[in-house]
Every structure is written in C-alpha cells, then in structure tokens.
Amino acid sequence: MIKTSDLVFRTMRIDHLPHIWCPGCGNGILMRDVAAAIDNLKLRQEKVVIVSGIGCSSRAAGYLDFNTIHTTHGRAIPFATGIKLASPELEVIVITGDGDCTAIGGNHLIHAARRNIEITVIVFNNNIYGMTGGQYSPTTPAGEWGTTAPYGNIDRQFDIPQLAADAGASYTARGTAYHTQQTIKAIQDGIAHPGFSLIDCYSPCPTYYGRKNKKGSAVDMMKYQRDHGVPAEQYAKLSDEEKTDKFIVGKLSQNEYPGYTQLYQQLIERSQERSQKKVYL
Template sequence: MPSDLVHLYMRIDHLPQIWCPGCGNGVIMHDVAVAIDELIHDEENSINREDIVIVSGIGCSSRAAGYLDFNSIHTTHGRAIAFASGIKMANPKLHVIVLTGDGDCSAIGGNHLIHAARRNLGLTVICFNNDIYGMTGGQYSPTTPNGDRATTAPYGNVDRPFDIANLATGAGASFSARGDVYHARETIDIIKQAIRHKGFSLVDVYSICPTYYGRKNKKGDAVEMLNWQKENLIPTARYYSMSEEDRVGKKIIGILSFNDYPEYTEEYAKIIASCRKARKK
C-alpha cells in the first residue's frame, strides 16, 4: 500500500517506476504531486484538478506523464512545449504543466522553449535536469558541464553548458527558477509559485543520474551526489547573505527572475475581442 498522496495522484498500476536506483526523477515527480496537492487544497485560492494538464516529451524524465494521474499527454521528442502551447491556446483556463528533461527541453526542443518564453505563453515548464541523456545510454547533453565525461565525450566535453533558467530569462520568460532534489521542500514551494504564475514559468530542477552521469564522472552514488547538492546549491535568502568569497563554486536555488509581462493567451483574446467589435460596427 503506497501513501495516500501516491494513491491520489499517480497511476498505481504503473508503479514502482522504472527509473534507476537513486535517480532524482522520482523525487521531482513527487515534488510536482505534492505541489499540485497543496494547490488543490489551498483554502483561499484552490485550483481544480480537472484543469491540470501534464505534458511530457521523450526521455527518462518524460515518463512522469505516464505515472501522474491527471489529464496527461506523452508527446514526441522535444515537442512537449509545442503540444502544450496548442492545449493552452485552445483552453487558456487550463494549468498546463510541461515535464521535460534537459535534452528534450534545451536541445531537441530548444526552439520551442525560447519562443514560448518570448511570447510569455502561460505554461509551467519543469525541467528534470540531470546533465545527460540517460535513457539512450549517457550521451552528453546541452547541460553537461564543460570537461565532464559522457559516452559521446570519453575524453571530456568540449562544449560549454546551457544554464536553462538563465536561458529562459534571456528569452523573455516572466518567471524563471531553479530547484533541486536535495532541497525538496524548497523546490515544492517554487513549483507551486510557478504553477500559480500567469505567464511563462520555468523551473530548472537539478536532478541526479547516478547510473550514467555519476558513474562516468566519478561523482559517487546517489547519496554522494545529493551531498554535493546540499553543500553547493544554496537557497536564495542564504545565498544573498553570503560573502562573494563564500559564493565561489556555489549555485543559487530559488526564483531567479520575475516579471509581469502580458500573458500571451490574454493578449490573443484581446485581439479576438477587438476584431469582433469592429465587425459589429
């Protein structure tokens, strides 16, 4: 018998999930379920379960759409945001949540990501960022750090990595944040705010892949990889209280940028309304 939360929001007949032992994806999927549960049970401003749509692409992360028991769609590689855009345009009142990976989101689907961000279309994109293509055997992805090893970079990765949260901000996203596996409670709160946010929101959640990325780069097992997150990923308030010296090598987690740019479907509805008004005259 799994927990009530798992019973409520996951497809039990699909569980246990097939991710590797210690994979961070299971924790992030749980964070999403807890965040949604807390929003549904928010006494002041609850959201309707039937208004939630989970969209995923292809990759380890994207299996989450199959496990989560909501209106969900598992789409083609890199196109989760494209499908999600269609769903949001057809029915703007829906909370469309895209679950994607670093490769799916920033390589194969990189164009969809930047243009949905630029338009400020009201989607919530949660990127399970494990720095590698896990499902296909450990090839380097756009977020694999420079110098790190992968099956396709046996002597070290020559590329410089994307910072997906900053990429989204640069492309015009009105909400961009970073979370991780270790800081689960903080990440749940960030995901809640991202879902509540009206415009395009992106949460770059640092996952861990002990099987490929960890093993290839001698990062140790899941526990050691989470210890790295504990030591080096610093929640916003503490980060800003640290000296420049102490910040060296550390990364900030929390909400990184926030704007109230006009949301795309609302602007689109205004155009429709003005055309209808003009036609009546």
C-alpha cells in the same frame, strides 16, 4: 510492500507504479514534488494537463493521474502551447529533461518564453542523456565526460533559467531533488504565476552522469546538492569567492508581463470591432 502516502494515492496512477527510473535517480522525488505542488494548490484533476516529451523525464506523465500526454522528442512545449491556447482554463504543466528541453527542443523553449504563454515547464535536469545511455547534453559541464565525449566535453553548458528569463519567461526558479520543500514551493509558485514559468530541477543520475564523472554514489550526489544549493537570501550574503561553487535554490526571477492567452483574448476583442478584409460567409 511499498507504503504509499495519501498524496501518491490522490495524484498518481498506482497501478502503473513502481516507476522505471534507476535506483538513486532524482526523477521520482521530483515527480512527487510536482504532485505535491499541484495538490497544495488544490487544482481539479480534470483541469490539469501534464505534457512530456521523450527521455527519462517524459515517463513521469504516465504515472500522474491527470490528463496526460507523452509527445515527441523536444516538442512537449509546442504541444502544450496548442493545448493552452485551445483551452486557456486548463493548467498545462510540461515535464521535460535537459536534452528534450534545451537541445532538440531549445528553439521551442525560447519562443514559448518569448510569448510568455501561461504554461509551467519543469526540467528534470540530470546533465546527461539517460534513456540512451549517457551521452553529453547541453547541461553537461565542459570538461566532463559522456559516452559521446570520450576525450572530454568541449561544449559549454546552458544555464537554463537564465536562458529562459533572457528569452522572456516571467518566472524562473531552481530546485533540486535534495531541497524538497523549496522545490515544491518553487513549482507551486510557478504554476500559480500567470505567465511562462520555468523551474530547473537538478536530478542526480548516478547510473550515467555520476558514474562517467566520478561523482560517487547517489547519496554523494544528493549531498553535493545539499552542500552547494543555497536559498537566494543566503546566497546574496556570500562573498564572491564563496559563490563560485554555490547555486541558488528557489525563485530566481519574476515579473508581471501579461500572459499570452490574456493578450490573445484582447486580440479577439479587437478583431470583433474592426471590419478587416471582406468576409465571404
């Protein structure tokens, strides 16, 4: 019998657990981090919407006890955009993966970031297509391997937070399955931030990405995250040489550009004042 914490009882659909993810997968830990962040913020369950796309990450929606919608591949962000614009009082959180968010859904990602719509996108980034069995994704590093890269991957990888920030996201951060506390904090801050937030979370996939690329066991992959992820303030003190194999864990960027629903509300007020085209009814 698995002992479940109070948090799990409060935020998850116990009768749908255990989850389907492989042993050693980071998605379960990251899902718990999302739940902890929502719980810490004391958001009302009925006002939280979890939107997911398709892929391993997308199954998280079904396990979380909020308003949940499992949409089509790549389209979680535009579904979330519709929900948020229709009901701005809802807290809309997208759980997506590297393929879902940046390959098939890449255009939606940059445009939602550009609009700075007040949704939070959490990427369960495992550097591979897991659900379909190990094909290379936009975050599989060049030179690595996938079932569709049998001679080595020649595509370069996206830096997802950088991509989002350049497109206009007003909050970006990075988390990992290993750095639980920092990741919860990053997600929490991202949800609280009044604009488009993106938290890119490394999720070890020992089954496909790890095995294909000789990354060792699930534990080895977690150790890699531990040894290479550093908080921003420590990262700043590293020499250029030391930085080459390190990455920042925690907040990467933040600004105060107004959120889209806030701007849309102002647009509605402007439209009330202005007599535009003739009105028939």
